[in-house]
Amino acid sequence: MIRVLLVDDHRLLRAGLESLLTSVGDISVVATASDGGEAVEVAVAVQPDVILMDLSMPGMGGIEATRRIVEANPDAVVVALTAFSDRELVLDAIDAGAVGYLLKDAEPDELVGGVRAAARGDSPIAAKVARALISRHVETNTKLTDREREVLGLVARGMANKQIGRALGISERTVKAHLTSIFNRIGVADRTEAALWAQRNGLAPGTASGR
DSSP: OEEEEEEOSOHHHHHHHHHHHHTTSSEEEEEEESSHHHHHHHHHHHOOSEEEEESOOSSSOHHHHHHHHHHHOTTOOEEEEESOOOHHHHHHHHHHTOSEEEETTSOHHHHHHHHHHHHTTOOOBOHHHHHHHHTTTTOOGGGSOHHHHHHHHHHHTTOOHHHHHHHHTOOHHHHHHHHHHHHHHHTOSSHHHHHHHHHHTTOSTTSTTTO
8 A cells, every 4th residue: 555645735635636546446645734844744753655745835835845854754755746847846846855746737547657656666757847858958967956967977977876876865766856857858768878968068977077
């Protein structure tokens, strides 16, 4: 059974999502929260398998709540859930430690599948969000976040996700989320292509900005 913490400030939406998730048989909503501060407290107390986190809430927002939850437990699995597919918001959520990003207007099967994917260690990203990232994949590496440049540089050194996580003090799930974002943003399909891109753009060991 996949134990889910559902965080959203709209009571009716929480009820609808809870009804959807618990109807599939292998998912249980073990707790809900209506704001970021409450989410941080409940996450520590309940230790859910997956946290569905609304980003736009009064008081402490979902991005700050995600950051605090992941700081307290680097293995926490937070999936951002919002009505927006804004590229910068996506990147802020991933930088805060979210492993995936789903939209509230997603089809029920997509939402359920995203929860299952996150629980098994994957990084679910809604198609609209992926397109928002891909639309800017021609950017230079100066547009990558500092963390993404660090991750990409270690990929170019041949390090595995677990090794990268240890080197940067982040979870393996967070490394996977960063890689998903990196692949989309620079327009590559796998680690080998990413390493070659890093070499061409000065992020690999021995290159001008990779030393």
